[in-house]
Amino acid sequence: MRTKTLSAVLAGCAFLAAGQASVADGGFVLGAAPKPAFLYFSSKKDGGWTQAFDEARPKIEAAIGVKIPFVENVAEDALQIRPAAEKFIQRGYNVIIGTAFGYSDTFKQLAEKYPKVAFLDGSGTVNAVNLQSFYGRTYESQYLCGMAAAAASKTGKLGFVAANPFGPVIWTVNAFEMGALKIRPDATTTVIYTGAWNDPVKERAAATALADQGIDAIGQHVDTPTPQIVAQERGIYGTGHHRDFREFAPKATVCSSVWTWDKYLAPALKTIKAGEWKTEPYGAFAGIKGGATDIACCGPAVSKPNVDKIMAERKAIIDGKHVYAGPLSDREGKERVAAGAVLADGDLWKMDWYVTGVITQK
């Protein structure tokens, strides 16, 4: 999603501000059996974000026993979102699932215009009685990816190709490094921001530059698998984002942070069906346990003891371990999370600091 630049500014405040009044009066009951429909932000074969939704779709269909239609390439533009959604609503679809940050405002208007229709929006930022934005705690899966990258690395010098520095990206970068430190106390993560979500030419230049510096494991939070392909060409390792990137770089990719939206959406749709749906005023924000993200792990470059360590951490996270648990200081030495506390969701969204071991530009 190229859109997340804007959400840098908005995500934090929107999550805090949205929907406080609207949810106060209680739950939402759908008049009829749920008939969901998807609006995809890009093509269903985009290899990443949207394809993860499309791969979850048949599983959701099986779970709730309803066919789910979709429409592709609905750009983040009210003139495209509105007719696409309304066409579904007029044909009797009463749960509209969006997949982009930039749908937020239009979905908010639609939710007011159609109070009997339920709206869900992946990576959206607004909420109402009948509108739920949802996103994943990607720092959990990226923490485990950092462990896998450090386990595969021979030098302990890790790299990371990311789009733009703001909360949801910075939390993956920090988590990646913290995971790496768990395996190798000397691990460092050098980050390159490309300034774009979908510029494979810049991603290749970034990954090549990292490899030229002797870095031998490259994590990523951009939309194309280009960094993994570079890693494969250079005979080094990497970790993917969105989907299992072993599809593109079977030798190089040792772990991927993946979306498992069926595990979040199928139960959500069942709750809607049961008439017990209550939207969360600050957005649904699920991790591995809540079914939004998980890992596809591990490649052969990760040794068996390390695989066991990664899986043990995964289990600990499911059992309630918070990656951002105190005491935690940033690389300047300022305390960010006090001992015994965990970082609040609001602070996650506005994260603008790095842990020790992350090497970035200013």
Add this chain to the structure above:
Amino acid sequence: MMEFLIAWWANVPEAAAAYALAALGLLLCERSGVLNLTAEGLMLVGAMAAMGAALQIEGYPGMALVVGMLAAALVSLLFALLVVTLRVNQVIAGLAIVFFCQGFTQLLGVMFDWQNHPVPGLLPVRIPLLADMPIIGRVLFEQNGVVYLIVPIFFAVQWVLHQTRAGLRLRSVGENPEAADAAGVSVPLVRFGAIVAGSALIGLAGGLLSVGGVKMWFPDMAGGRGWIAVALVIFARWQPWRALAGAVLFGCIESLVPRIAAAGIRVPQYFMLMTPYVITLVVMAWTAWKGRSRSSEPGALGQPFSREERR
């Protein structure tokens, strides 16, 4: 430090190649008096068609690039039809072609499922003996085939423009189409030829991005590089060697930006991301300051030619 410089310079030719090819193609076209803004769109066509061909005929990346060139040349016929035959405003026609190509390549590429399929693509060719030289060997003689090809293409463009009768006709059509017309040169034919030949080079630049560089195809993967090529031609003042120098300058910056971050040098990253555009402005201002005396800007650039109309 030396290692850093060599690794950086070794990446410059490939980063510069797409800019150089696109700029030379645009220059060829614009010297005939047709203002060409289609580069971004035609690069997308070249990138998509070349990848489509690379996926169909495995193992011949050269063939794939030729397909990319042909596809871009084919689409440019539409542009030529608009601006030469129908005499549509060249700025508007150029922008329309870019938007058309953005939608069209996405539609076709997704329909045929060409997205996200890595190909082996163009591999670096090591030139024996020369590649063994210190520094220069790695920087200049371990590049992919198209990078080497730019040298003959550059001299060919230079030679055609300045040493051949065809080049003379092309330039005269660009400078003063009425005079060329009176001298018996077919203005529409020359402009058609210039557009198609130039667009083939732009298509090659696009193919180089997908099959040569990234080795995968994504919608909209040109990422604004076509527009930079348009700017390059302007600040090169329509002279091939300056276009080439400008392309190398941009190649240097584009490959330096991630390297500064990779080396852990802490400079403000937004400053780094804006450097190419700052340099564009600086060079533009500098060339304007130096005066237009050495510019080769065609006199009739952007003006449709109609035999019956007086200007």
